[in-house]
């Protein structure tokens with residue numbers, strides 16, 4: 001058990017901590033951990049090399065591990081490819097630090113999006129319909145983990161996010177104003193947790209392992225950050241359950257009938273699991289928000305701020321961090337799009353892009369993994385490191 005620090009209902013949500021841990025352990029994490037391995041969900045389309053719109057590039061990639069290994073064309077699913085004569089030389093297949101443009105495949109779009117709408121997400125800065133310079137990345141080969149990206153470059157992004165785009169409001173302030181900070185803080189906690197869970201312990205011997213003092217120093221020491229993680233998890237979970245009809249009927253075709261059928265089955269399992277539905281039928285109640293007189297204006301302001309945060313992802317000076325930053329921000333943007341109306345209008349139906357579904361489910365998996373890590377490791381880490389702090 002996590003101890004008495006986290007009990008009762010997760011703030012602004014509809015389920016309690018204990019239930020969240022239980023359904024995550026029993027249902028969500030095991031399912032999500034399998035689903036993200038299937039071809040439909042493991043290839044993410046992303047524009048990785050855009051200029052930062054706010055300041056000159058200060059990219060600082062200290063480790064080789066910072067760079068992203070793209071998919072060679074023969075690897076990503078058949079239906080993602082165009083049957084053109086275009087092909088890459090074998091040189092393109094390796095992870096290319098320094099000349100990433102060489103592996104960009106600009107031919108993949110028309111078939112990949114067959115049957116899927118192409119529409120810009122109003123919550124994000126990237127124009128999702130603009131496919132120039134987009135490329136596919138196999139997420140399984142590029143796990144979110146420690147990269148060595150740190151110092152002023154990383155700090156500048158987080159500072160710009162928090163100070164300019166989502167200030168922390170006191171808890172008495174309305175939920176609409178607090179929501180963006182909580183979502184970003186929850187995502188930030190999750191990123192830090194993944195750094196702690198998969199850390200380069202010894203550079204010389206290339207030994208990877210857990211860094212539990214980092215987990216304590218960056219997340220567990222601040223109960224608010226843990227609470228915000230749970231909040232973000234439930235918020236994204238609610239968006240997935242709200243989009244059940246759409247996600248159930250979506251076309252998961254990648255040209256591999258067996259794996260595609262399994263993807264569909266697993267999605268169905270996730271969306272209709274009775275344990276989940278009995279224990280936490282509505283993880284978050286979006287209907288309560290934006291109701292007051294200033295509701296529409298507040299929502300537009302939140303949307304503008306979120307778009308700025310999304311634009312800041314192009315300033316992240318490490319490829320792999322940018323990849324996961326972009327994916328998770330698109331995932332959050334998709335959750336916001338599902339749960340809230342667009343430009344003050346009720347969103348009609350759930351029309352999602354293929355890439356939005358991929359981002360949403362991978363984000364839910366990241367958050368689920370973080371909740372699990374905190375639940376599994378939290379109590380003993382707090383005992384060890386919390387004591388050291390209070391004793392010193």
Ligand code: FAD
Nearest residue numbers: 145146147148149150154157158185188189195225321325
């Ligand atoms: P930071 O994590 O940089 O935090 C900066 C400040 O933000 C803290 O001092 C604190 O005041 C505040 N803060 C911290 N956590 C929270 C929270 N949960 N809620 C509210 N406020 C908080 N590094 C990797 O090794 N791998 C990655 O995959 C990776 N992905 C990244 C993705 C993005 C989008 C960004 C901007 C950075 C990423 N980084 C990644 C860098 C990493 O997040 C840290 O910035 C870096 O490790 C330095 O950490 P730090 O101790 O200075 O604190």
